[in-house]
Amino acid sequence: MVRQARQALSGDRRxxxxxxxxxxxxxxxxxxxxxxxxxxxxxxxxxxxxxxLLSDFAQNAPFWSWWPARPAGLFxxxxxxxxxxxxxxxxxxxxxxxxxYPRFWKWPPLDSALQAxxxxxxxxxxxxxxxxxxxxxANISLWYxxxxxxxxxxxxxxxxxMGAIVVHVGAKATIARRAIGGRGPDAHEAPGDxxxxxxxxxxxxxxxxxxxxxxxxxxxxxxxxxxxFSPVQHAAGPQGFPVFKTAASAGVTESAVRPGYEFxxxxxxxxxxxxTLEELRALPQREVELPIACVNGWSASVRWKGVRLADxxxxxxxxxxxAMEILSLQEGGLYSHSHVNAQQASxxxxxxxxxxNGSELHIDHGYPxxxxxPNRPGVTNTKWVRGVEVL
Amino acid sequence: xxxxxxxxxxxxxVFVPLAVIGVAMMLWxxxxxxxxxxxxxxxxxxxxxxxxxxxHDFVIAPGVFLAGWVTRRTVPSHLRAPLQAAGVVSAIAFxxxxxxxxxxxxxxxxxxxxxxxxxGFLLLLIAVWSVTALALVRAWRSGRSSRSA
Numbered sequence: 001m002v003r004q005a006r007q008a009l010s011g012d013r014r015x016x017x018x019x020x021x022x023x024x025x026x027x028x029x030x031x032x033x034x035x036x037x038x039x040x041x042x043x044x045x046x047x048x049x050x051x052x053l054l055s056d057f058a059q060n061a062p063f064w065s066w067w068p069a070r071p072a073g074l075f076x077x078x079x080x081x082x083x084x085x086x087x088x089x090x091x092x093x094x095x096x097x098x099x100x101y102p103r104f105w106k107w108p109p110l111d112s113a114l115q116a117x118x119x120x121x122x123x124x125x126x127x128x129x130x131x132x133x134x135x136x137x138a139n140i141s142l143w144y145x146x147x148x149x150x151x152x153x154x155x156x157x158x159x160x161x162m163g164a165i166v167v168h169v170g171a172k173a174t175i176a177r178r179a180i181g182g183r184g185p186d187a188h189e190a191p192g193d194x195x196x197x198x199x200x201x202x203x204x205x206x207x208x209x210x211x212x213x214x215x216x217x218x219x220x221x222x223x224x225x226x227x228x229f230s231p232v233q234h235a236a237g238p239q240g241f242p243v244f245k246t247a248a249s250a251g252v253t254e255s256a257v258r259p260g261y262e263f264x265x266x267x268x269x270x271x272x273x274x275x276t277l278e279e280l281r282a283l284p285q286r287e288v289e290l291p292i293a294c295v296n297g298w299s300a301s302v303r304w305k306g307v308r309l310a311d312x313x314x315x316x317x318x319x320x321x322x323a324m325e326i327l328s329l330q331e332g333g334l335y336s337h338s339h340v341n342a343q344q345a346s347x348x349x350x351x352x353x354x355x356x357n358g359s360e361l362h363i364d365h366g367y368p369x370x371x372x373x374p375n376r377p378g379v380t381n382t383k384w385v386r387g388v389e390v391l
Numbered sequence: 392x393x394x395x396x397x398x399x400x401x402x403x404x405v406f407v408p409l410a411v412i413g414v415a416m417m418l419w420x421x422x423x424x425x426x427x428x429x430x431x432x433x434x435x436x437x438x439x440x441x442x443x444x445x446x447h448d449f450v451i452a453p454g455v456f457l458a459g460w461v462t463r464r465t466v467p468s469h470l471r472a473p474l475q476a477a478g479v480v481s482a483i484a485f486x487x488x489x490x491x492x493x494x495x496x497x498x499x500x501x502x503x504x505x506x507x508x509x510x511g512f513l514l515l516l517i518a519v520w521s522v523t524a525l526a527l528v529r530a531w532r533s534g535r536s537s538r539s540a
Contacts, residue, residue, distance in 0.1 A: 087487060091480070124417060126448075127440045138490050141496045142496030142503070146436075146439050149432075156427065159423060164417060170409025170410050173402065173405045174402045193469075195471070202476075203479055210484060228506070228511030231504055233503070243502050
């Protein structure tokens with residue numbers, strides 16, 4: 001039966017349309033263009049994969065490990081690179097798929113078991129690459145047309161896609177080396193009258209550059225004026241930086257301004273404590289400049305003022321190697337609490353902030369108290385803090 | 392143009408180890424996908440995963456083919472390259488910014504999704520097509536001088 005199927009597929013009856021040998025006439029459908037774009041995508045997808053793993057690690061470090069508190073701006077940089085590189089990959093991926101598109105209509109479709117395996121691995125390769133870029137763009141645009149939770153779906157898709165990329169590199173390494181070295185069967189470009197290979201690659205690069213320049217300003221301040229497509233507007237936020245989740249959407253508009261507010265320290269401490277807002281303000285106030293860096297790729301430098309978390313822990317008699325949960329007035333949901341490891345807790349820049357950029361915290365930025373720490377993803381800098389539970 | 396001969400050079404010493412590593416990574420990915428089904432929602436995941444490839448292979452790519460076919464028949468050859476490049480860059484920029492430009496997302500916060508993205512896209516088009524206009528003028532002039540020479 002296999003033989004019959006094979007005969008049917010490899011028979012002389014080559015179908016017409018896109019299956020015809022000369023259906024695609026442009027010189028850009030060449031090994032060389034495919035190799036150049038493939039190498040570029042190999043680099044950009046690897047960068048996205050590594051920075052993506054870092055972002056996952058920063059938020060879900062397993063119990064036997066910890067995400068460091070320093071360098072303070074590390075997450076801002078890696079996540080900015082993750083999102084910007086992903087966006088720059090869009091023109092590269094579409095150009096690459098167009099360059100190799102005639103092979104999608106190759107006739108006969110299969111002529112060996114090895115090729116069957118290699119072509120099968122193209123399904124997760126192509127589907128996964130498109131899925132990662134599409135879901136990433138939709139996510140930063142706050143558009144959720146699907147039923148899954150974006151971070152986990154995107155994360156596992158990245159493993160599938162990266163695996164397919166590794167298989168593909170193995171299958172194409174020799175051809176790519178030959179093509180880059182100018183020894184491929186189509187090394188010399190036939191004269192055409194449309195876009196040349198060089199023009200086509202230049203176009204892909206120009207597209208990548210254009211998207212980079214118009215998106216990167218969301219995290220890279222010198223390009224802010226060119227950030228036509230920044231999902232956040234830095235200047236429009238209260239106190240000069242954006243708000244991703246408002247007090248209203250977190251359901252804390254009343255609880256955050258209730259007069260009897262008390263900040264509690266509980267759990268494994270020698271003396272559990274409870275402090276009013278006035279008592280917090282009476283403690284030594286520290287000032288630090290730290291970025292608020294969102295997983296969605298934007299960031300802003302903010303001058304924070306408040307009480308050192310380490311000072312409070314010392315007063316309560318918490319062990320110096322203790323980890324803890326920061327608890328929010330926000331009830332339920334993923335961001336109602338966040339984990340602070342011992343290294344982050346003892347860092348002098350980790351604050352329970354009461355002020356931002358010189359004035360009392362706006363309720364949308366977490367009034368009365370919010371956590372801010374070096375090298376912490378934005379969502380883990382819990383707002384509307386009601387206390388600490390030492391673990 | 393692409394004959395089967397070009398598919399042959401696969402070096403087993405490179406391919407086999409990378410294929411083993413790659414397949415292991417894919418299996419890990421699918422394992423994670425299914426063992427976290429409550430959040431990854433495999434039904435929805437596969438719809439969008441395969442849907443993305445189908446949308447590309449049967450809608451976007453044939454669309455590009457059709458656009459190229461029309462361009463070939465309507466635009467003189469010496470003006471074709473700049474028009475093709477500008478058209479493709481504009482289309483890709485539209486795809487990448489579409490959720491913002493068409494306002495698919497939503498936020499209750501004025502500092503999020505608060506920019507005028509359609510105006511931004513218009514600005515980007517003006518930039519792309521201004522450069523293209525210069526390239527077209529140059530191509531048209533050189534086409535004319537080469538014919539008169």
